[in-house]
Amino acid sequence: DDEYLFQLGGFWHLPQLIHGVHGVINHFQPLPSDIILASFPKTGTTWLKALLYSIVNRSSKHRLTVENPHSLIPILEYNTYGTTHASATAIPPSDTNHSRRILSTHIPYQLLAKTLDSSECRVVYVTRNPKDTLVSTWHFVNKWARAKEERWPFQVAVEKFCRGLIPSGPYYDHVMGYRNLSLDRPKYAHFLTYEELKNDPKTHVEKLAEFLGYPFEGEDVDAQVEEIVNGCSFEVLSNHEVNKAEGFPARRGLPSNSFFRKGVVGDYEAYMSAEVVDKIDALTKEKFHSFGFIYGV
Numbered sequence: 641d642d643e644y645l646f647q648l649g650g651f652w653h654l655p656q657l658i659h660g661v662h663g664v665i666n667h668f669q670p671l672p673s674d675i676i677l678a679s680f681p682k683t684g685t686t687w688l689k690a691l692l693y694s695i696v697n698r699s700s701k702h703r704l705t706v707e708n709p710h711s712l713i714p715i716l717e718y719n720t721y722g723t724t725h726a727s728a729t730a731i732p733p734s735d736t737n738h739s740r741r742i743l744s745t746h747i748p749y750q751l752l753a754k755t756l757d758s759s760e761c762r763v764v765y766v767t768r769n770p771k772d773t774l775v776s777t778w779h780f781v782n783k784w785a786r787a788k789e790e791r792w793p794f795q796v797a798v799e800k801f802c803r804g805l806i807p808s809g810p811y812y813d814h815v816m817g818y819r820n821l822s823l824d825r826p827k828y829a830h831f832l833t834y835e836e837l838k839n840d841p842k843t844h845v846e847k848l849a850e851f852l853g854y855p856f857e858g859e860d861v862d863a864q865v866e867e868i869v870n871g872c873s874f875e876v877l878s879n880h881e882v883n884k885a886e887g888f889p890a891r892r893g894l895p896s897n898s899f900f901r902k903g904v905v906g907d908y909e910a911y912m913s914a915e916v917v918d919k920i921d922a923l924t925k926e927k928f929h930s931f932g933f934i935y936g937v
């Protein structure tokens with residue numbers, strides 16, 4: 641509920657996370673080998689977790705069939721690590737065969753600039769067009785509303801989104817922060833969109849693998865890439881028993897299946913009037929296009 645959001649450094653945070661966010665900002669020191677997946681909520685975090693895990697741990701990607709991506713890759717600020725420990729060694733490598741950790745965060749770049757600019761860790765940022773992000777957020781919030789009165793009317797969600805009053809918001813500042821990082825430090829930060837990944841997953845999985853230092857090799861590169869793309873597709877991932885569970889506490893008690901809804905581009909059309917589309921598009925042009933980032937309309 642946004643009545644209870646906390647403001648920190650120009651962004652809004654859930655009260656139960658403010659301690660963790662503080663801990664990460666003040667104490668987290670990435671290892672040079674760390675891979676950090678950053679994202680605004682509902683923009684493809686779960687998908688990227690599965691893909692990064694598969695790219696880094698080729699031999700043990702089968703773990704995705706029995707573990708939820710959120711169990712494999714912790715969100716820094718949700719982890720008790722962020723709240724109490726100053727040691728970066730508190731989180732083990734993401735797989736016992738490999739020395740690199742994959743971590744994720746929803747904290748905006750603006751609050752992590754000091755942490756990330758001084759590190760050689762790799763940052764992958766995924767984003768998604770604002771209209772689908774909003775629709776996905778609206779569904780996610782309403783899925784957990786206990787009573788009908790607690791449900792978020794769509795019009796209210798639109799207002800809140802546009803004013804930036806949602807967890808990790810404002811969306812636009814979040815996206816631009818990491819986009820600028822990727823332009824300034826391309827060797828260390830890779831920016832991609834849900835739509836381009838959906839449109840051409842193989843090309844983008846190859847790019848991700850190269851960026852992270854795990855290029856595909858051999859005569860069957862195509863088959864290797866395809867196997868990862870298929871293993872992480874919405875259809876395959878969302879049909880594993882572990883990801884269908886209503887009661888499985890993947891993250892903060894949120895059932896695993898709350899991270900899989902529809903997984904398509906352009907679902908907003910089913911929910912938004914022409915007027916709402918115009919309103920958001922105008923904002924997107926002001927916040928993205930006028931800064932040279934032609935995206936999201």
Ligand code: A3P
Binds near residue numbers: 687772776874
């Ligand atoms: P929808 O609500 O539009 O379906 P996040 O992981 O950042 O919370 O984002 C969740 C969104 O990503 C949801 O969008 C979800 O369905 C979608 N998603 C989850 N896994 C996916 C996958 N493997 N491929 C494509 N989209 C996926």
